[in-house]
Amino acid sequence: MSEQKEVYLVIGGSGFVGRHIVEHLLARGDIACVFDIVQRHHDVDFYSGDITDESQLLDVLTKVHATFPIFCGQQTGTTCIIHTASPPHGAKDPSIYYKVNVDGCKAVISAAQAAGVQKLVYTSSAGVVFDGGDVVNLDERAPFPEKPFDAYNDSKAQGEKIILEANGKGGLLTVALRPAGIFGEGDRQMMVGLYQAYQRGQTHFQVGDNNNLFDYTYVGNLAHAHLIAADKLSSPSLPTSSQETLTADTLKATLHLDRALQPVSATIAAKRIPTCEARPLGPYVTLPPNAVEMEAAFNAPRDPHTPAHPIIRSRFDQFSDNAIEFAESSPLQVAGQAFFITNGEPVYFWDFMRVIWLALDPPLSKSPSGVSARAQRPTWVIPRGFGMVLGFLSECWASLIGKEAGFTRYRVGYSCATRYHNIEKARRVLGYEPEVGLEEGVRRMVEWFKKENNLP
16 A cells, blocks of 8 residues: 655745745645635645634644545545744734734644644744844754843744644644744845845945854745655654663764764855865876776765764763753654754855845946946944944834834844854754755845846
């Protein structure tokens, strides 16, 4: 008998991230359905409803069950929910965040358990650990801050906690992914804001010294991470003391925790260091006996998960024996865990903005040198402290005239903070690797935006 086919319900499948996940599912031949409040695409079955209404969710799961009653000789309904729905940043009423991200998660879990769904992948946010201070190579052991940066991130943290606490209950396995700085085709937040700044001629302004490294995540990479997380939820979990078939030591050996991972090289091509066993051939009078093997080894593509040089882990490392032993739940398994998902290539905040603006720059106002007048304007640097003062004054003025402030203390703090995360856990345990680099991702996003808005 053939293996039972997975059936995916993507909650928020009409949105930015959700749509890319649907496209990835369809590309590999999976059965996908969408639950959302609005239908933007017509290539999959769509169900409209309120995520906070458990009865509506359960009704949809029942409908999906009826839509695919028989597949490969087996009865099947929704086997995996991918939950991406969330209100965007900037809502005037913060209660909407808690309604959707907290109450919604509770409803999704209850409906999934009642319908016998086996797996739930939740789109969380890297912002759940951000309190306005610097985030430097942070891994998943970091606790939620006592004072969240804003209502959005607080609600996402509460939702993530609810999702992970549900793992293993009612036959449901759960996992949470924490993306940072999502960009790509379909982005109607960051891309729109940057284009507006471009139109207003504000691309030469810089708040802060631009020494803050920042993480970004191409949406296609994030979609791929959701799929492999869903696939890995079916893998065996770390056994209890009564299950000796798979030991922690076996998992450690399988994940090669004693060896370094290859550097992430999605944007910049991998560079090989010549060795006595792998190097290009120079000018020789007589070639060495293993010349062909040396050159072939040097030119051969490398799997990023191929173990590299040995490493020594200190007691502060997330994969040290101490850290694994005393963790509340094993970081070597997928179920019940959170994973940071980024491009793994942090860049300076304003450098990334300028790459997008450069891609947007049309052939207008050209100087004799062939360089646009915009690109020739000198950068005006506004110190962070002064930016906070301007932000406060801008907020006060906007409040007086009854409009929304465009320059705020929130934006100053966001653009001046260092925020990059350690994705070793995702790379080792999930097997995640960024497939599309920052430069290529920006090119795709800007091309989509120009086509969408009929720009030259």
